[in-house]
Amino acid sequence: MASTHAAAPGGDRRRQRRAATKAEILRIAAELMAAEGAGGLSLSAIARRMGIQPPSLYKYFSSRNAVYDALFAEGQRAFSAALREGAEGAPPGLPALEAGVTAGLRWAVEHPPLAQLLFWRPVPGFTPSAESYAPALEAVGRIADLVAGAVHEGHLHPDAATDEGRELLGVLLAGVVTQQLANDPGTAFAEGRFSRHTPAVLRAFRLHYPPPAA
Amino acid sequence: MASTHAAAPGGDRRRQRRAATKAEILRIAAELMAAEGAGGLSLSAIARRMGIQPPSLYKYFSSRNAVYDALFAEGQRAFSAALREGAEGAPPGLPALEAGVTAGLRWAVEHPPLAQLLFWRPVPGFTPSAESYAPALEAVGRIADLVAGAVHEGHLHPDAATDEGRELLGVLLAGVVTQQLANDPGTAFAEGRFSRHTPAVLRAFRLHYPPPAA
DNA sequence: GTCTATAATAGGATAGAC
DNA sequence: GTCTATCCTATTATAGAC
The missing domain is CATH 1.10.357.10 (Tetracycline Repressor, domain 2)
Structure with missing residues (x-):
């Protein structure tokens, strides 16, 4: 019954890590908006800047x-x-x-x-x-x-x-x-x-x- | 010496036609901006709406x-x-x-x-x-x-x-x-x-x- | 949760025939 | 001044291996 999302030991750390990654995505997104204009945000650019591949972003946000x-x-x-x-x-x-x-x-x-x-x-x-x-x-x-x-x-x-x-x-x-x-x-x-x-x-x-x- | 751009007969008509086409491009561009947002203009969309091919637009405007x-x-x-x-x-x-x-x-x-x-x-x-x-x-x-x-x-x-x-x-x-x-x-x-x-x-x-x- | 691979599209822009 | 064909690039998003 104890899923990885429950209050098992390590679950909090994992959630914190996940929240930190989401926050970093948003931080970089805001930087890109400042540079390219508010409408010029692209997931590829975020991924590039983070050193990851674009598909990985979909684990954190379901769409642009x-x-x-x-x-x-x-x-x-x-x-x-x-x-x-x-x-x-x-x-x-x-x-x-x-x-x-x-x-x-x-x-x-x-x-x-x-x-x-x-x-x-x-x-x-x-x-x-x-x-x-x-x-x-x-x-x-x-x-x-x-x-x-x-x-x-x-x-x-x-x-x-x-x-x-x-x-x-x-x-x-x-x-x-x-x-x-x-x-x-x-x-x-x-x-x-x-x-x-x-x-x-x-x-x-x-x-x-x-x-x-x- | 009389180029097609000089004041030869028909030159005025041609220039007027050209100006009218440019004006229509801008009119449709404004329509598209109203529909898609000011940043959402695309030459392809303009051409589609006008019933012409995108490259033709470059005879009137050198870029987006x-x-x-x-x-x-x-x-x-x-x-x-x-x-x-x-x-x-x-x-x-x-x-x-x-x-x-x-x-x-x-x-x-x-x-x-x-x-x-x-x-x-x-x-x-x-x-x-x-x-x-x-x-x-x-x-x-x-x-x-x-x-x-x-x-x-x-x-x-x-x-x-x-x-x-x-x-x-x-x-x-x-x-x-x-x-x-x-x-x-x-x-x-x-x-x-x-x-x-x-x-x-x-x-x-x-x-x-x-x-x-x- | 990360990757590779790829789909599905779209875009701007140029070359060259007609 | 219009077209076709094409280049090159970029995008969002998904599938599936690891």
Whole structure:
């Protein structure tokens, strides 16, 4: 009854090894996307870079799109984590919103291939699976919560928490990422010709939804 | 001395026919990009759709990237024209700026494949030639002129005409186009989940650079 | 879990006949 | 300016030995 997948001695090591190999595949895939463009990923190139033969990759991912799907999920989780960690270190309300959003943008600018996969649709035949899309919805919800928090603290007009407000914020974020990655790639977040204007972008959002009291 | 390329009788017709064929190639290429994604263009597919053999295409374009280059140039010209025509129909200053920008965004949302080629970098090995990039600079200059006009009329703070102001506006435009094409493609400009917020986006820019007098 | 071998396709691009 | 034929390369994916 004791299969190789059960909790037999050595099974954990084997699973760890397998997970490490999958992680290395994804790491190299992201490197290749950075070099060739997000749509230019090929299993052969991954295998070459790893020093193995292409068929071996199928023991870890069932298809090329499965690799994209895993990268998409990983990217969404990392983006969502950046939002959360950025917001955690700041006082609730507007500061948390702006810190979270800034951290998210920084992550995106520092991870071009994954960010392109999240914000654009650069791969012809690929659409994320429902499982991989779940963290995407979580990130959207997280931003919505931060906006709601800022409204609740009286730092923003309640209209900021409407569809219009959330979508306007999404437009601003996507704009920074898009312009930075398309027109000034490889520059650090703080110096990026577009990402350096993140504070101005946040200011625009603030001015658009001033609190009722002010 | 009279070569077939000179102004001999019939030469014009021949040139027109040739230009028409090139235009049809580009039209079909744009259709395929819409269906397969901007990076998914193949000469074979174009030839199939036209009912000719792939090698025949090389009489019109010297390579696959030459097709992309022509599409890029065509897109930039059309985008720039949309800006100009939109601005022309409005009073000078802020109205001209907002009308021009809105017309440009409308064009982008209505021409997804070309807009992706202009705003993103979806094709691995392709970078626009200097000739094709010239209209891009023209479009940028046109927006700068519109901003300067609004400042000159006293409708915007002079800071709007700085690098920061122009880059912020670029971020806003790229954000609308990106979000609309990536997350709600195929919807008309006025109803698009993101493009419908164009007036709000322009308002944010206005509020960010209020005129000194106000 | 790795390999070799191979299928099945497709792609871009060129040479040369007509 | 169109075709056929072809080159060369590359891809994803599967079958089966070890």
